[in-house]
Amino acid sequence: MKHLIKSYLNFLWNSTNQHGVHSPFVFNLVTKCFYDKKQYPEYSIIKKYRNSLLENKKFIEVTDFGAGSRVFKSNKRQISKIANTAGISPKRAELLFRITNYFQPESVLEIGTSLGLATSALSLGNESAKITTLEGCPKTQEIAKFQLENSKFQNIKFVTTKFEEYLSIYNLQPTTYNLIYFDGNHSKKATLEYFELLLQTITNETVWIFDDIHWSKEMEEAWEIIKNHPKVTVTIDTFQWGIVFFRSEQVKENFIIRI
Template sequence: MLQIIKSYLKFLYNSKNQHGVHSPFVFDLVTKCFYDKKQYPEYAVLKKYRKSLLANKNFIEVTDYGAGSKIFKSNKRQISKIAKTAGISPKRAKLLFRIVNYFQPKSILEIGTSLGLATSALSLGNKKAKIITLEGCPNTIYLCQLELQKFNINNVECVQTKFEDYLKNFKPETLNSKHQIFNLVYFDGNHSKQATLDYFELLLPTITNETVWIFDDIHWSTDMEEAWKIIKNHSTVTVTIDTFQWGIVFFRTEQKKEHFIIRV
C-alpha cells in the first residue's frame, strides 16, 4: 500500500492535463475522449450490468493463475464482492467505453475477463467489433457469459484458457494470415512483471500502425512499474500515456517517441 501511495504522489507531481500536451494526436485524444463529458446512453447499461453483479450474493470458487489478490485471502469469493473490489471501477469502465468509441477498433482482445465489467464496456464502445476475451477461471467466465446474454451483448467470444497457451499462437513462427489481428488489446489478467512482458512480446507480431494497447495496474507493484518502464522504452513503441491506473501504448511510426503523464 505504501508503494502505491508513493507512486501516486509522484504521479500527481508529474502529471498534466491537456494544457501540457503539445502532440496533436495526444491532445485530441485527451480533449475529445479522456475529458469527454457527454452522458452516453451506454453508461446506463454499464451501471445496470454492475448492479446485477452487486446484487448476486452467491459464492464461487475462483481459479487464479495470476499474481494473486491483495484483497481476497481465499479462492472462495462472493460474486458481489468480486464486482465491488476486483472489477474495473465505474469511472474506468466509462473511460474504456470512450476509448473504444473514439478509436472504433474492429477487433479487440481482452486478457482477463473476470465477471465482464470491462468486457461490457469494450463491447458497447463498438457494437460491430469482434471481441475475444480470455479467462483462466471456468466459474467466472461462465458467470460473465450469463451476464452478457442477459444484456444482449452478442459480439464477444469468451475463451477459457491459460493466457500463455492462447497467446503462444501469435509467435512469428506460428503466425499466418488467417490469425486475428487485434486493433486494441486490454491487458488485465496477470499483474506480474514477467507475465506482462511475456504477453507484450507474444503479441508484438500482431501490431499495426493503428494498434492501441492498454495495460492495467501499471503501478500495482514495483515489479509492474519495472515492466511498464521496459515497455515504454521498447524500440517498437512510440507514444505512451500513463494515467496512473493504466499505461496506454501506441506504435504509430509517424510519431516521435514521447511519454505523457495525464490526469484523467
C-alpha cells in the same frame, strides 16, 4: 500500500492535463475522449450490468493463477463481492467505453474477463467489433458469459484458457488486434511475456491498455521496458493505466496525464 502512495505522489508531481500536451494526436485524445463530459446512454447499460452482478449473492469457486499459469489459490467467493472489489471501477469502465468509442477498433482482445465489467464497456464502445476475451477461471468465465449474453451483448467470443498457453499456441501471425486490454496477470514476467507474444498482432493504429502499471515496483519496471521498446512510439501514463501506441508517424514521446 506505501509503494502506491509514493508512486501516486510522484505521478501528481509529474503529470499534466491537455495544456501540457504539444502532440496534436494526444491533445485530441485527451480533450475529445479522456475529458469528454457527455453523458452517453451506454453508461446506464454499463451501470445496469454492474448492478446485476452486485445483486448476485451466489458463491462460486474462483481459481487464481500465478506465474506460468500455476494455480496458487482456489476458494469460494460471492459474485457481488468480486464485482465490488476486483472489477473495473465505474469511472474506468466509462473511460474504457470512450476510448473504444473514440478509436472504433474492429478487433479487440481482452486478457482477463473476470465478471465481464470491462468487457461490457469494450462491447458497447463498438458494437460491430469482434471481441475476444480470455479468462483462466472456468467458473468466473461461466458467470460472465451467462450475464453478458443475458444482457444482450452479442459481439463477444469467450475463451477459457491459461493466458500463456493460448497466446503461445494460438496462431497469431495472421491476426491483428486494433485494441488490447491487459488485465489478466499483474506481474512483470507475465506482462512482458504477453507484450512480446502479441507484438506480431499490431498495426499502425493499434492501441494497448495495461492495467495497474504502478501496482508494484516490478510492474513499474515492466512499464519502463515497454515504454523504451523500439516499436513503441507514444505512451500515456494515467497512473492506473499505461496506454501504448505504435504509430510510425509519431515522434517517440511519453506523457503523464491526469484524468
